[in-house]
Amino acid sequence: MRGAVISKVVLGAALAVGLGVSEEMEAVHAPAVKLDVPKARPMSAEMTKALNAQLKAELESAYIYLGMAKWFDEQNLSGFAHWFRIQSEEEMTHFKKVYDFMQDRGVQVVLPSLEAPNSDFDSIVDVFLDGLKREQELTVQIHEIYSLAQDLREYDAGSFVLWFLQEQVEEENLFLSYIDHLIRIGGHDADPAAILWMDRELGNRAPEQG
Ligand SMILES: [Fe+2]
Numbered sequence: 462m463r464g465a466v467i468s469k470v471v472l473g474a475a476l477a478v479g480l481g482v483s484e485e486m487e488a489v490h491a492p493a494v495k496l497d498v499p500k501a502r503p504m505s506a507e508m509t510k511a512l513n514a515q516l517k518a519e520l521e522s523a524y525i526y527l528g529m530a531k532w533f534d535e536q537n538l539s540g541f542a543h544w545f546r547i548q549s550e551e552e553m554t555h556f557k558k559v560y561d562f563m564q565d566r567g568v569q570v571v572l573p574s575l576e577a578p579n580s581d582f583d584s585i586v587d588v589f590l591d592g593l594k595r596e597q598e599l600t601v602q603i604h605e606i607y608s609l610a611q612d613l614r615e616y617d618a619g620s621f622v623l624w625f626l627q628e629q630v631e632e633e634n635l636f637l638s639y640i641d642h643l644i645r646i647g648g649h650d651a652d653p654a655a656i657l658w659m660d661r662e663l664g665n666r667a668p669e670q671g
């Protein structure tokens with residue numbers, strides 16, 4: 462095994478000389494030059510903790526919506542199930558946004574362990590009410606991060622979460638509008654034909670671009 466490795470190196474060197482790249486090879490093996498690279502401004506422990514909490518919340522949301530999609534699949538309402546799977550995927554993109562920002566800022570990411578989400582509901586209205594509650598809780602959490610960023614003068618983190626604040630307005634409105642539809646068709650005692658119509662509507666949801 463070791464012999465095979467050596468012969469590969471010798472062969473590689475011979476090929477390199479043949480191709481006239483021996484100087485580059487020498488440069489690769491030269492001792493590293495010591496550079497005094499300035500360190501990036503560190504993020505506070507408080508903000509690091511807050512961003513890790515948001516990272517966890519976005520991942521939890523993805524899992525929660527997957528639990529809801531599962532319930533709809535079990536009710537044979539594939540349109541509703543599709544809508545919640547897309548919702549879950551969107552939360553995964555939010556998770557990735559937070560993850561990328563933390564990596565770019567050199568912040569220690571803590572990947573959380575998650576509890577299994579609820580996938581047992583009494584009615585369609587209950588699912589949407591739970592979804593709305595989830596979004597409202599996350600809105601409060603993101604407002605707190607923004608406020609913390611102002612207090613600590615960590616404006617990069619503050620500007621980062623602004624996108625999420627706007628997103629939360631859309632998310633809450635989305636749930637509110639479907640709750641409104643459900644109330645109009647009878648709430649907990651909704652007309653089955655109207656539910657089937659809504660199922661077809663929700664089945665058309667396309668993944669968000671960008
Ligand atoms: Fe989100």
Ligand SMILES: [Fe+2]
Pocket residue numbers: 522552596632
């Ligand atoms: Fe959301």
